[in-house]
Amino acid sequence: xxxxxxxxxxxxxxxxxxxxxxxxxxxxxxxxxxxxxxxxxxxxxxxxxxxxxxxxxxxxxxxxxxxxxxxxxxxxxxxxxxxxxxxxxxxxxxxxxxxxxxxxxxxxxxxxxxxxxxxxxxxxxxxxxxxxxxxxxxxxxxxxxxxxxxxxxxxxxxxxxxxxxxxxxxxxxxxxxxxxxxxxxxxxxxxxxxxxxxxxxxxxxxxxxxxxxxxxxxxxxxxxxxxxxxxxxxxxxxxxxxxxxxxxxxxxxxxxxxxxxxxxxxxxxxxxxxxxxxxxxxxxxxxxxxxxxxxxxxxxxxxxxxxxxxxxxxxxxxxxxxxxxxxxxxxxxxxxxxxxxxxxxxxxxxx
Amino acid sequence: xxxxxxxxxxxxxxxxxxxxxxxxxxxxxxxxxxxxxxxxxxxxxxxxxxxxxxxxxxxxxxxxxxxxxxxxxxxxxxxxxxxxxxxxxxxxxxxxxxxxxxxxxxxxxxxxxxxxxxxxxxxxxxxxxxxxxxxxxxxxxxxxxxxxxxxxxxxxxxxxxxxxxxxxxxxxxxxxxxxxxxxxxxxxxxxxxxxxxxxxxxxxxxxxxxxxxxxxxxxxxxxxxxxxxxxxxxxxxxxxxxxxxxxxxxxxxxxxxxxxxxxxxxxxxxxxxxxxxxxxxxxxxxxxxxxxxxxxxxxxxxxxxxxxxxxxxxxxxxxxxxxxxxxxxxxxxxxxxxxxxxxxxxxxxxx
Numbered sequence: 001x002x003x004x005x006x007x008x009x010x011x012x013x014x015x016x017x018x019x020x021x022x023x024x025x026x027x028x029x030x031x032x033x034x035x036x037x038x039x040x041x042x043x044x045x046x047x048x049x050x051x052x053x054x055x056x057x058x059x060x061x062x063x064x065x066x067x068x069x070x071x072x073x074x075x076x077x078x079x080x081x082x083x084x085x086x087x088x089x090x091x092x093x094x095x096x097x098x099x100x101x102x103x104x105x106x107x108x109x110x111x112x113x114x115x116x117x118x119x120x121x122x123x124x125x126x127x128x129x130x131x132x133x134x135x136x137x138x139x140x141x142x143x144x145x146x147x148x149x150x151x152x153x154x155x156x157x158x159x160x161x162x163x164x165x166x167x168x169x170x171x172x173x174x175x176x177x178x179x180x181x182x183x184x185x186x187x188x189x190x191x192x193x194x195x196x197x198x199x200x201x202x203x204x205x206x207x208x209x210x211x212x213x214x215x216x217x218x219x220x221x222x223x224x225x226x227x228x229x230x231x232x233x234x235x236x237x238x239x240x241x242x243x244x245x246x247x248x249x250x251x252x253x254x255x256x257x258x259x260x261x262x263x264x265x266x267x268x269x270x271x272x273x274x275x276x277x278x279x280x281x282x283x284x285x286x287x288x289x290x291x292x293x294x295x296x297x298x299x300x301x302x303x304x305x306x307x308x309x310x311x312x313x314x315x316x317x318x319x320x321x322x323x324x325x326x327x328x329x330x331x332x333x334x335x336x337x338x339x340x341x342x343x344x345x346x347x348x349x350x351x
Numbered sequence: 352x353x354x355x356x357x358x359x360x361x362x363x364x365x366x367x368x369x370x371x372x373x374x375x376x377x378x379x380x381x382x383x384x385x386x387x388x389x390x391x392x393x394x395x396x397x398x399x400x401x402x403x404x405x406x407x408x409x410x411x412x413x414x415x416x417x418x419x420x421x422x423x424x425x426x427x428x429x430x431x432x433x434x435x436x437x438x439x440x441x442x443x444x445x446x447x448x449x450x451x452x453x454x455x456x457x458x459x460x461x462x463x464x465x466x467x468x469x470x471x472x473x474x475x476x477x478x479x480x481x482x483x484x485x486x487x488x489x490x491x492x493x494x495x496x497x498x499x500x501x502x503x504x505x506x507x508x509x510x511x512x513x514x515x516x517x518x519x520x521x522x523x524x525x526x527x528x529x530x531x532x533x534x535x536x537x538x539x540x541x542x543x544x545x546x547x548x549x550x551x552x553x554x555x556x557x558x559x560x561x562x563x564x565x566x567x568x569x570x571x572x573x574x575x576x577x578x579x580x581x582x583x584x585x586x587x588x589x590x591x592x593x594x595x596x597x598x599x600x601x602x603x604x605x606x607x608x609x610x611x612x613x614x615x616x617x618x619x620x621x622x623x624x625x626x627x628x629x630x631x632x633x634x635x636x637x638x639x640x641x642x643x644x645x646x647x648x649x650x651x652x653x654x655x656x657x658x659x660x661x662x663x664x665x666x667x668x669x670x671x672x673x674x675x676x677x678x679x680x681x682x683x684x685x686x687x688x689x690x691x692x693x694x695x696x697x698x699x700x701x702x
Contacts, residue, residue: 021663029521157664159518166517167510170380170684295670298649312372312681313508316671319646320664330663333521348699 002035002344004336005055007091007120009082009111010098011044014125016062017329018095023058029333035340041089042070045098048078053090082107086114093339094120095332100128102216102225109133116140116148123335125152125328131225131241134232147339152331154180154226155304158320162338164234164308171310175274176234180226182302182322183210183217184249184269189300192257192266197250209302209323219248220285223271227283230306231273237281244283252287265289266297274309353386353695355687356406358442358471360433360462361449362395365476367413368680369446374409380684386691392440393421396449399429404441433458437465444690445471446683451479453572460484467491467499474686476503476679482576482592485583498690503682505531505577506655509671513689515585515659522661526625527585531577533653533673534561534568535600535620540651542605543612560653560674570599571636574622578634581657582624588632595634603638616640617648625660 006022008015022029022037030036038055050056050070070076086094094115100108105128112129115122117140124130129137130153141148154160155178164173179185183204190200201218204210216222224244231237231244249269260267270288275281290297295317299305304322309315321327357373359366373380373388381387389406401407401421421427437445445466451459456479463480466473468491475481480488481504492499505511506529515524530536534555541551552569555561567573575595582588582595600620611618619641624634641648646668650656655673660666672678 033521158667163518167514167685169688170384171681292649293651295649295654298643298646298651300644300649303646312684313678314672314675316509316669318667318669320667324665327664330522333663334518337520345696345699348696 001030002340003038004035004093004340005038005040005053005091006336007041007043007085007089007094008039009043009086009094009096011042011047012097013325014328014332015042015095015097017325018332019058019062021326021329021333023062033337033340037336040091041085043080043082043085045080047080048076049081049085050076051085051089082111083114086111086120087118089120092120093336094122096122096124096126096129097332098126100126102128102221105129105132109137112137112148113140116144116146119144119146121147121149121339123149123332123339125150125156125331127153127222127225127229131228134229135238147342149335149338150229151334151338152328153229155306155320155322156324156328157330157334158304158318158322158327159334160230160306160318161233162334163306163318168308168310168313168316171312173234173308173310175272175309176230176306177270177272177274177296177309178226178230178306179268179296179299179304180223180271180306180322181217181220181269182304183214184220184223185299185304186302187218188249188252188257188267188269191252191254192261194254194258196254197252218250220246220269220271223269223285227271227273227285230271231281231283234308235273235275235281237273237283239281239283244285246285247287248285249287260289265291268296268299270296352381353691354389355386355444355691356389356391356404356442357687358392358394358436358440358445359390360394360437360445360447362393362398363448364676365679365683366393366446366448368676369683370409370413372677372680372684374413384688384691388687391442392436394431394433394436396431398431399427400432400436401427402436402440433462434465437462437471438469440471443471444687445473447473447475447477447480448683449477451477453479453567453576456480456483460488463488463499464491467495467497470495470497472498472500472690474500474683474690476501476507476682478504478573478576478580482579485580486589498693500686500689501580502685502689503679504580506657506671506673507675507679508681508685509655509669509673509678510685511581511657511669512584513685514657514669519659519661519664519667522663524585524659524661526623526660527581527657528621528623528625528647528660529577529581529657530619530647530650530655531574531622531657531673532568532571532620533655534565535571535574536650536655537653538569539600539603539608539618539620542603543608543617545605545609547605548601548603569601571597571620574620574636578622578624578636581622582632582634585659586624586626586632588624588634590632590634595636597636598638599636600638611640616642619647619650621647
């Protein structure tokens with residue numbers, strides 16, 4: 001049976017959840033998918049680095065106590081050596097799940113580039129490398145005959161990019177429109193019950209939906225990065241965040257939402273990428289008062305959704321979770337499945 | 352470039368729309384998909400039969416006047432010879448889009464069986480053969496090394512079956528739940544504005560959503576067939592319509608819907624297939640008062656939707672058109688794309 005060896009860059013919630021899935025369900029997945037998964041390297045700011053080319057015992061790593069590092073393991077050191085591990089690991093797939101700086105996408109961009117340049121395929125859930133350097137990184141991947149996959153950069157495990165490419169072949173997609181930030185959607189829902197923005201944000205923070213600094217969620221810059229990804233991937237644009245006009249929800253009040261409800265509409269923070277009559281892609285992030293019949297109007301709570309306007313099929317919408325440890329780990333797994341399928345297709349075609 | 356030759360069984364709205372797509376967009380599709388499409392046979396109750404192994408000129412056929420038959424064409428006769436055409440056509444893919452009897456699925460079941468037995472892959476949008484004879488027909492397809500594809504039997508071109516198999520690999524799906532009949536959903540929406548069931552049905556008929564006899568839509572037997580398909584395909588059940596408890600919407604009044612709205616819920620006709628704790632699949636069709644936060648509560652007008660409950664990803668929902676000439680023809684095209692992909696995978700693996 002085919003096998004993929006993984007290097008996990010970052011061992012926070014998401015990569016830990018991926019390790020749990022592989023540990024508890026590896027055999028079942030192998031039977032379904034036709035390949036086995038092994039983790040051969042892990043690096044993490046807090047834990048250090050660990051490389052074992054015959055496979056790390058995930059049960060042991062997942063049970064490590066607080067304050068422990070990889071220094072006690074064969075092949076382990078207490079120092080995080082991301083670049084060294086990425087370039088010297090025996091893994092064929094690098095799983096990038098570190099934090100990312102929304103301004104320059106670092107350190108994730110460098111991690112992805114190093115992995116691709118050393119001939120390894122990459123999956124990431126980081127928006128940064130995709131939105132800020134996607135075209136360049138895809139070129140590097142193509143030059144090295146490997147894959148760069150990033151389904152989780154838009155709606156975690158809920159398919160958006162792969163939905164467009166795999167479920168809508170043969171159609172012409174003219175626009176993509178979505179609720180791409182769960183925190184702001186949850187906050188708007190709370191404000192519909194009369195809460196102030198500040199109270200609703202505090203509630204979202206208490207529930208773990210919102211970060212300590214909710215600005216990126218509330219002011220739309222998180223959605224802005226995702227709109228860049230959708231525009232470039234699905235509409236073939238070549239835009240950056242500077243090309244996406246952005247307005248968040250901080251200008252809305254509970255009274256605005258009540259007034260909308262009375263008039264049969266609902267305010268939603270909508271990210272849109274649309275091809276205009278001259279073929280240019282126009283991208284925006286802004287609150288929109290949607291009629292209740294709009295496919296995005298009924299999306300409640302922290303759920304995300306994306307609608308595709310097509311010629312042959314009209315509007316088709318996918319909704320589901322947009323965050324969560326296991327849900328995001330599933331995005332990584334779905335990327336690994338896509339990398340495997342691509343490698344098989346290439347192997348079949350060139351044999 | 353690879354090529355597929357098609358035999359169109361039935362030349363009503365749906366297969367005519369497929370012919371239009373191939374005629375107007377064949378070159379563009381070939382560039383995107385990597386194969387060309389040619390129609391080499393058409394049979395139709397009204398038009399007769401036409402076989403031209405070097406490809407029928409679709410422009411000519413699509414412009415035929417009222418009352419004309421295929422008798423005037425080389426290779427054409429005024430008599431519909433479905434079985435003869437299916438068994439003797441040079442096509443490698445048979446596109447079945449005749450009418451189907453909901454009791455025994457004929458004549459579509461016989462068409463599909465004859466095509467598969469003669470070594471041709473089949474795509475159909477007919478619920479009948481899939482719901483009533485799906486397992487048997489799939490065995491015949493496997494025995495003859497061909498494919499039987501029927502994405503359009505659930506929500507026309509909106510992906511349901513292929514969404515489960517291609518977008519959710521590695522997850523365990525415990526339940527599938529959907530709004531699978533556009534007419535009844537439109538009718539419920541109209542009743543929410545105070546209309547009676549009878550008035551709403553008349554409106555749906557005027558708009559072309561409902562048949563002259565709307566019983567199958569209103570009483571849930573259309574949804575019942577689709578629930579059988581979802582249960583057997585996605586949950587691996589082996590059930591028939593007799594196993595699906597069914598109740599339609601004719602017991603609901605505008606007053607019921609107003610009362611639900613006042614209480615923050617919405618009546619929807621829901622088809623469900625769910626695996627219970629003992630592993631049995633329970634399937635039902637019934638009106639359900641959904642809370643407004645439910646992913647199916649916001650589905651408006653004639654739109655269809657299906658939700659998948661998964662372990663790794665929670666609930667994911669796809670919504671879109673559930674009917675329409677071109678939308679349903681797109682389902683056929685998506686099946687043809689899947690047949691081509693499968694043939695390439697097999698060719699690659701055995702080369």
